[in-house]
Amino acid sequence: MNKQQLQESLPWYVNDTLTDAEKQEVETALAEHPELHQEVAFLQTLQSAVKQQQPGSQPPGEMGLQRLKREIIKETPSSTSSSASRWRVFAVAASLLAVIQAGYILQQSTTDTGIVPLSGSHYEGPVLQIQFKDNASEQAIRALLFKHQARMIDGPSASGVYRIAVKSSGKPIAETVKELQTNHNLVDYVAEE
């Protein structure tokens, strides 16, 4: 390694991203060019100074995130008009809430004492995130959740994702996820939280 190559390698020696072999090569070359130790010191000080530089302004933070979410909603394509799609999400949500309040989804065994109103903060069992097809009917969703002993606990998010809690039954939750995924006409996406 000649002196020029050594000088060009020193920044990566200083930021510790060289391979072991490269580092060894640099250290051997530095022993032959002790005048470059000051160069190393300069680069270390530069690294420290760059890291300590306070930005003149702060990143947008939560406001930036909200702006991004608004733009995603505007840009999200749908098979019908975007406003009709949004109304469908709201309509399904409203129907589900009505059903929940009527007690249909909170189906528990007679021996289960863990029944609590949805308005409470307690729920049992693993939680999944699920997104239904745009054309999924409330009746079909209700039947699906009843079949898997699941209940809505949150949602929808801006992109139509719900959170459901599945009653603990000894069956691995991954199996329940797979079973839900087989309902291609109803379920767009489901995964463990």
Next chain:
Amino acid sequence: MSTDQLDTQARELLQQMTNGLQTSLEAFYRLFESRVYQYALTRLNDPHEAADTVNEVMMEVWKHASRFEGRSRVSTWLLGITHHKVYDRLRKRKHRNREEDIDDYSDRLSDDSNTAMDNIIAAMQDSELIRNCLDNLSEAHREVVHLAFFEDLAYQEIARIVECPEGTVKTRVYHAKNALKKCLSQHIN
């Protein structure tokens, strides 16, 4: 969180985003917003444009999360997207490329004596001075200095982000370093 842990988490979030999970985008945004912003601000020198760039980059990630092939760290891929978005903005600004000036400038630089180097290193304690000298670098030089010393990236990763040969990255940092020394020396004298 270590770099590896961050990368693992980011990969999981990207995978979830390919399934349309917006909560994962939110988590991803919070993880990387500051770094994307800092990098954009380094080159654009305008907080509003840097904020707009963050928005564009995250939108790009949301739309094309499936394009991440896993051959690099997520952060490298992300900064590469940021590089392109910033480049588009700079092209619109039609800024003069100052690289040639910096290269010529460095050629006239004589070797500093050790004493002068001690003074230069001492001068770097002045954060205002170092900021001024960094701001006086060309965008290309400021960019590689940021990626090398703020992000602590390897020259191979930087080459991937800025899409130039590895040798060019090393040369740019070399010339940027010399330009900084010259700027600091001028203030000392």
